Amino acid sequence: MLCVQNLSVTFTMYDRGLSQKQTTAIADLELHINAGEVVAVVGSSGSGKSLLAHAILGILPKNAHVTGKITYNNEYLTYKRQVELRGKDIVLIPQSVSYLDPLMSVGKQLSRIARLRGLSTNASQQIIDQVLARYKLAPSVKQLFPFQLSGGMARRILVAMAVIGQANLVIADEPTPGLHPEVVVETLNHLRELADEGKGVLLITHELEAALQIADKVAVFYAGTTVEIAAKTDFTHRGKALRHPYTQALWRSLPQNEFIPVSGTQPNPDTLPLGCLFAERCPIATTDCLTHRPPLREVCNGLVRCIHA
Ligand SMILES: Nc1ncnc2c1ncn2[C@@H]1O[C@H](COP(=O)(O)OP(=O)(O)OP(=O)(O)O)[C@@H](O)[C@H]1O
Numbered sequence: 001m002l003c004v005q006n007l008s009v010t011f012t013m014y015d016r017g018l019s020q021k022q023t024t025a026i027a028d029l030e031l032h033i034n035a036g037e038v039v040a041v042v043g044s045s046g047s048g049k050s051l052l053a054h055a056i057l058g059i060l061p062k063n064a065h066v067t068g069k070i071t072y073n074n075e076y077l078t079y080k081r082q083v084e085l086r087g088k089d090i091v092l093i094p095q096s097v098s099y100l101d102p103l104m105s106v107g108k109q110l111s112r113i114a115r116l117r118g119l120s121t122n123a124s125q126q127i128i129d130q131v132l133a134r135y136k137l138a139p140s141v142k143q144l145f146p147f148q149l150s151g152g153m154a155r156r157i158l159v160a161m162a163v164i165g166q167a168n169l170v171i172a173d174e175p176t177p178g179l180h181p182e183v184v185v186e187t188l189n190h191l192r193e194l195a196d197e198g199k200g201v202l203l204i205t206h207e208l209e210a211a212l213q214i215a216d217k218v219a220v221f222y223a224g225t226t227v228e229i230a231a232k233t234d235f236t237h238r239g240k241a242l243r244h245p246y247t248q249a250l251w252r253s254l255p256q257n258e259f260i261p262v263s264g265t266q267p268n269p270d271t272l273p274l275g276c277l278f279a280e281r282c283p284i285a286t287t288d289c290l291t292h293r294p295p296l297r298e299v300c301n302g303l304v305r306c307i308h309a
Pocket residue numbers: 011023025043044045046047048049050051052061206269
């Protein structure tokens with residue numbers, strides 16, 4: 001359904017006066033999603049997760065320079081296609097409700113989405129009521145404004161919007177932080193249901209634990225690149241099937257495992273090392289790791305960017 005290959009995003013920034021500098025926020029990023037699949041993108045803050053979502057939707061800022069290839073249903077996702085598809089076929093469930101129009105009632109916002117699909121006013125109202133009921137929202141929420149919604153209600157409305165719009169690819173950016181645990185589980189389950197109905201779901205999260213609850217595959221991002229793509233089943237059996245030292249470290253940091261935090265920090269986009277981006281924190285790095293950026297290669301039905309895997 002969605003294929004991202006060799007994606008790089010650099011920003012041109014003005015240093016002092018008129019001197020320009022380039023920072024590489026994403027380099028050689030790889031990701032594939034099939035219909036019916038939840039693919040989780042896991043990585044720490046600044047690893048490029050949101051930028052990937054914005055690159056797919058075509059909403060990066062003007063100073064961003066994108067190279068690489070993104071296809072959607074085997075067609076190049078050009079800027080023109082992105083504009084046609086976004087909000088309809090491809091939707092973003094954003095991290096915060098600030099994405100909702102603060103001055104428009106929830107009902108109006110839902111109707112607008114239904115009408116974008118070309119539904120009549122009557123048919124729109126019918127679909128909206130059905131979807132609200134599906135997500136256990138009373139019809140009276142239609143009269144509310146975004147600031148009157150609880151965190152849990154807001155998340156359900158955002159999911160409802162994706163369903164009303166009949167999106168085929170749903171990108172959920174960080175739906176978890178700051179929510180009650182029940183709301184987190186509920187949102188994750190809603191995303192899983194959408195995939196089970198045949199949609200593609202891209203779940204962006206900091207939390208490997210949340211990802212493993214619903215994902216079929218996990219793409220691990222580090223400093224703007226994909227270091228590993230592993231099946232969910234690779235995260236069982238003491239994590240032995242995991243290919244990359246960073247993924248293994250993330251796995252050990254889970255509360256149900258050894259709960260050892262990953263020490264150190266990821267490199268800054270302005271000063272990326274020449275070789276492997278993880279080398280300076282890696283327990284098994286050798287001199288080759290410091291001088292050559294490892295390619296992404298296939299190992300045991302997964303992908304890994306490490307020469308020692
Ligand atoms: N407009 C911009 N100009 C320059 N650099 C940017 C811009 N937007 C993002 N970046 C840089 O790109 C990198 C990746 O950012 P991104 O927002 O994708 O991270 P993230 O993985 O989503 O992090 P978080 O988990 O905190 O949301 C960061 O280093 C960030 O500073």
